[in-house]
Amino acid sequence: MTETLQNLYVGFSVALTPNVLIYAFVGCVIGTLVGVLPGVGPLAGISLLLPVSFGLNATSAIVLLAGIYYGAMYGGSTTSILMRIPGEAASVMTCIDGYAMTRNGRAGPALAIAAVGSYVAGTISVIALMFLAPPLASFALRFGPPEYFALLLLGLLALAYMSGGSMLKALAMAVLGLLFGMVGIDPMTGFSRFSFGLVELGDGLGVVPVAVGLFGLSEILLTAGQATAPEVTKPRLRELLPSRQEWRASLWPIGRGTALGFVIGIIPGSAHIISSFVSYALERRLSRQPHRFGQGAIEGVAGPESANNSATSGAFVPMLALGVPSGPIPAVMMAAMMVHGISPGPLLISQQPELFWGFIASMYVGNVVLLILNLPLVGIFVNLLRIPYPLLYPGILMFCVLGVYAVNGSVVDVGIMTLMGGLGYLLRKFDFETAPVVLGLVLAPMIEMSFRQSLSMSSGNYSIFMTRPIALVLLMVGIALLLSSILAFVMRKADWRQRLGFAGAKQ
Amino acid sequence: MTAIRQQHHCITGSTKSHPGVRVHCWDGRTNGTYRRVGLTVLLTLLCALTTVSYAQEKYPSRPITIVAPFPPGGVADLTARPVAAAMEQVLKNPVVVVNKTGAAGAVGMAFVANSKPDGYNLLMALSSISIIPEADKLFERKPAYTMDQLIPIALISADPTIFVVSADRPWKNVKEFVDDAKKRPGQISYSSSGVYGTLHMATEMLSHAGGISLKHVPYSGAGPALTAILGGHVDSLASGPAVLIPQIKAGKLRPLAGWGAKRVEALPDVPTFKELGYDIEFYIWAGLLAPRGTPQPVMKRIRESVRQAVQTPEFKAAMEKLQTPIAYLDAPEFQKFWDKDAKMLADAIKRVGKVEIPVAK
Numbered sequence: 033m034t035e036t037l038q039n040l041y042v043g044f045s046v047a048l049t050p051n052v053l054i055y056a057f058v059g060c061v062i063g064t065l066v067g068v069l070p071g072v073g074p075l076a077g078i079s080l081l082l083p084v085s086f087g088l089n090a091t092s093a094i095v096l097l098a099g100i101y102y103g104a105m106y107g108g109s110t111t112s113i114l115m116r117i118p119g120e121a122a123s124v125m126t127c128i129d130g131y132a133m134t135r136n137g138r139a140g141p142a143l144a145i146a147a148v149g150s151y152v153a154g155t156i157s158v159i160a161l162m163f164l165a166p167p168l169a170s171f172a173l174r175f176g177p178p179e180y181f182a183l184l185l186l187g188l189l190a191l192a193y194m195s196g197g198s199m200l201k202a203l204a205m206a207v208l209g210l211l212f213g214m215v216g217i218d219p220m221t222g223f224s225r226f227s228f229g230l231v232e233l234g235d236g237l238g239v240v241p242v243a244v245g246l247f248g249l250s251e252i253l254l255t256a257g258q259a260t261a262p263e264v265t266k267p268r269l270r271e272l273l274p275s276r277q278e279w280r281a282s283l284w285p286i287g288r289g290t291a292l293g294f295v296i297g298i299i300p301g302s303a304h305i306i307s308s309f310v311s312y313a314l315e316r317r318l319s320r321q322p323h324r325f326g327q328g329a330i331e332g333v334a335g336p337e338s339a340n341n342s343a344t345s346g347a348f349v350p351m352l353a354l355g356v357p358s359g360p361i362p363a364v365m366m367a368a369m370m371v372h373g374i375s376p377g378p379l380l381i382s383q384q385p386e387l388f389w390g391f392i393a394s395m396y397v398g399n400v401v402l403l404i405l406n407l408p409l410v411g412i413f414v415n416l417l418r419i420p421y422p423l424l425y426p427g428i429l430m431f432c433v434l435g436v437y438a439v440n441g442s443v444v445d446v447g448i449m450t451l452m453g454g455l456g457y458l459l460r461k462f463d464f465e466t467a468p469v470v471l472g473l474v475l476a477p478m479i480e481m482s483f484r485q486s487l488s489m490s491s492g493n494y495s496i497f498m499t500r501p502i503a504l505v506l507l508m509v510g511i512a513l514l515l516s517s518i519l520a521f522v523m524r525k526a527d528w529r530q531r532l533g534f535a536g537a538k539q
Numbered sequence: 540m541t542a543i544r545q546q547h548h549c550i551t552g553s554t555k556s557h558p559g560v561r562v563h564c565w566d567g568r569t570n571g572t573y574r575r576v577g578l579t580v581l582l583t584l585l586c587a588l589t590t591v592s593y594a595q596e597k598y599p600s601r602p603i604t605i606v607a608p609f610p611p612g613g614v615a616d617l618t619a620r621p622v623a624a625a626m627e628q629v630l631k632n633p634v635v636v637v638n639k640t641g642a643a644g645a646v647g648m649a650f651v652a653n654s655k656p657d658g659y660n661l662l663m664a665l666s667s668i669s670i671i672p673e674a675d676k677l678f679e680r681k682p683a684y685t686m687d688q689l690i691p692i693a694l695i696s697a698d699p700t701i702f703v704v705s706a707d708r709p710w711k712n713v714k715e716f717v718d719d720a721k722k723r724p725g726q727i728s729y730s731s732s733g734v735y736g737t738l739h740m741a742t743e744m745l746s747h748a749g750g751i752s753l754k755h756v757p758y759s760g761a762g763p764a765l766t767a768i769l770g771g772h773v774d775s776l777a778s779g780p781a782v783l784i785p786q787i788k789a790g791k792l793r794p795l796a797g798w799g800a801k802r803v804e805a806l807p808d809v810p811t812f813k814e815l816g817y818d819i820e821f822y823i824w825a826g827l828l829a830p831r832g833t834p835q836p837v838m839k840r841i842r843e844s845v846r847q848a849v850q851t852p853e854f855k856a857a858m859e860k861l862q863t864p865i866a867y868l869d870a871p872e873f874q875k876f877w878d879k880d881a882k883m884l885a886d887a888i889k890r891v892g893k894v895e896i897p898v899a900k
Contacts, residue, residue: 079610079611079612079638082611082612083611083620173766173769173770173771174770174771176767176770176771176772177756177772217642217643219733219734219757219759220734220757220894221734221893222674222677222735222894223678224678229680229681231641231642231645231646231649231683232641232642232646233642234641234642234643234645234646235641235642300763300766300770350766354769355785355786356762356765356766356769357762357763357766360610363612363760363762364610364611364612366612366762367611367612367613367616367617368612370781370860370861371617371857371861372860373859373860373861375781375785377785377786377789378785378786378789378791379785379788379789440640440641441637441638442646481759485756485757485758488728488754488755488756488757489754489756489772489773491725491754
């Protein structure tokens with residue numbers, strides 16, 4: 033304990049040197065911008081700036097890149113809340129209730145809660161990272177393909193809580209998403225599936241173009257199709273901050289989101305995207321008024337936004353403690369270290385204490401910077417809504433195209449986004465929710481990979497899912513959840529879904 | 540696709556001499572009416588003409604692009620950047636690295652293979668360049684590119700793969716491993732960067748040479764494959780020294796042998812397979828390629844600039860930090876090296892054939 037505090041003191045003395053501090057700040061600012069731009073997520077932002085970091089020293093480089101990473105997670109919620117366009121894939125869930133809040137004139141509180149939730153999650157998860165990194169990292173390694181498969185199945189069950197409308201429609205959309213996830217080269221045999229001879233489809237449909245198309249473009253198209261233009265909501269200053277009741281409602285979702293995000297973030301290969309889906313489902317399951325979700329429940333913003341920020345810190349655990357990347361973003365950061373002659377590995381913390389503790393301390397600093405940066409921005413961002421729609425929407429459209437193109441520099445991606453925009457428009461005209469499609473698309477390749485890897489490990493024997501303790505426990509939890517919802521369905525008791533689906537159809 | 544590519548060049552080619560042309564090219568790219576297609580074809584020809592005039596100019600007269608077909612932070616990217624920086628100094632002309640990723644590198648490789656052979660689009664290729672056309676052949680699909688569309692400039696680095704086992708597994712050397720694998724065919728597992736990937740191929744060569752059969756669990760990249768063996772989910776792995784050495788030093792992994800012609804400097808106690816009597820050699824290499832048809836004088840200039848670039852202290856220092864030894868070979872030697880490597884990989888792919896999915900008996 034004293035040793036940790038002493039180390040942290042060393043860390044702060046590194047992080048607060050003007051040189052490092054300025055890169056933390058620059059990283060946070062760039063990250064926020066990257067997050068706000070539709071489609072451009074943290075991976076694209078970090079990848080674009082990786083070459084810039086080569087000229088800095090190792091600590092500054094890592095601090096800069098980490099700043100972009102968590103800055104993007106803060107900023108990603110902005111366009112989700114204001115315009116229903118996911119700034120990056122992890123903000124898809126924020127679109128649902130965040131945008132509903134904007135429609136109710138509560139954009140300010142939604143943005144403020146997203147920022148505060150992100151701050152709390154960021155700070156608490158850094159504390160967890162500091163104390164728990166080594167023991168947690170070795171636990172995380174025990175997640176092999178069977179465990180991962182069981183976890184992803186749990187994620188799929190989250191579907192039941194995704195949509196306010198009919199369960200049947202939600203499942204149909206999830207299946208559509210899973211089918212989209214089948215596009216691309218078969219990971220086990222190398223066979224091309226549904227790629228129609230397009231080399232670019234070899235990696236499958238990207239989450240970003242699909243999410244921006246299904247959410248953002250469809251919203252623009254729907255608005256354009258309305259008989260009367262939606263009213264421009266003029267926010268009042270008094271309404272920028274959450275009410276007492278909203279604070280209270282957000283408290284636990286932020287706490288739960290933080291814990292959930294950190295745990296899911298640690299697991300190698302897992303994505304922060306899933307943490308936000310699971311958090312949303314959890315909040316809805318625990319809520320006394322689940323019917324409010326989808327209509328602007330602040331819990332639906334607080335939980336997922338905290339979860340995806342906390343997952344950011346979680347993802348650093350395997351990277352710093354073991355030198356293994358837990359996802360594409362830590363992989364890029366490890367490359368940045370290697371360029372500076374530092375080999376990320378199990379000995380990193382003991383061999384490079386200044387880097388490790390400086391990095392930890394800079395994350396505290398970065399979170400404070402982001403809060404200071406983001407709260408005043410709430411006022412500015414909310415005022416974007418004053419722009420009349422005929423000017424606002426073409427502008428958004430342009431940024432969507434730019435953002436989606438920038439991720440891979442691929443025109444095919446822009447085409448996918450456009451097609452998905454059309455599809456999203458049709459689906460929403462027929463009262464289908466589009467969030468399950470995105471969840472299906474995110475989960476399908478991962479479920480497939482881990483399922484088939486597990487069977488490779490066991491030479492085709494399905495008992496592998498039952499004989500490994502973590503996998504077994506996760507599967508049992510999943511079955512229990514499934515049974516409880518089936519039970520509720522059979523008992524016709526908490527049958528809010530069908531009622532709402534009926535009500536929705538009448539509107 | 541080809542049309543888009545041509546127009547891409549049209550844009551880059553036209554910006555200098557005919558600024559006004561650019562707008563029409565862009566227009567043609569987004570609208571598909573016949574009239575516009577006609578216009579585009581015309582303008583593409585026009586652009587081609589201007590590019591020809593460029594070829595007659597002194598090379599290089601505008602920025603050179605090195606395409607890294609993998610994401611930032613990968614081997615291709617990390618090798619391309621110091622090469623680009625050093626070439627920039629030699630040529631006194633900007634050299635830019637562009638990541639064109641997708642489909643295990645096929646997107647970026649096909650992009651350069653099909654680009655205009657004017658010396659302004661080069662490719663930082665990895666060993667996998669020889670695999671993709673073979674895999675396309677195996678599945679009888681239209682190849683994204685063929686290898687004779689590209690010609691070598693220089694080999695930059697070649698790292699032998701190292702064979703490691705999890706430290707808590709019993710095998711102390713290759714003999715123990717192979718003997719055990721013979722007793723239990725298909726039981727000992729290994730992870731790889733993906734099916735038909737370089738790490739899969741390296742282990743396949745070992746299986747073939749040792750007359751053993753191992754259980755393959757493919758992952759989506761070299762990073763996840765490493766995570767799998769550290770977590771104890773697979774028994775063995777073949778990968779590059781740069782990622783393995785920190786884990787070996789920390790005592791998590793035990794190296795059994797290397798695929799190089801000689802031992803890896805950082806691991807002097809680890810024998811090579813050749814020493815142990817296995818006739819296998821395999822490297823994860825990175826080399827610079829150009830589209831076939833690049834004019835001889837331009838090729839000569841590029842080759843000369845790379846030869847000088849790899850000798851600069853800055854380049855040496857950068858590669859030293861990456862713990863990747865420089866293995867420079869000029870075009871003719873590189874061609875021989877590449878031919879041999881490609882044949883070896885083609886044979887390995889043919890041996891593997893279409894992967895069968897294990898089914899429980």
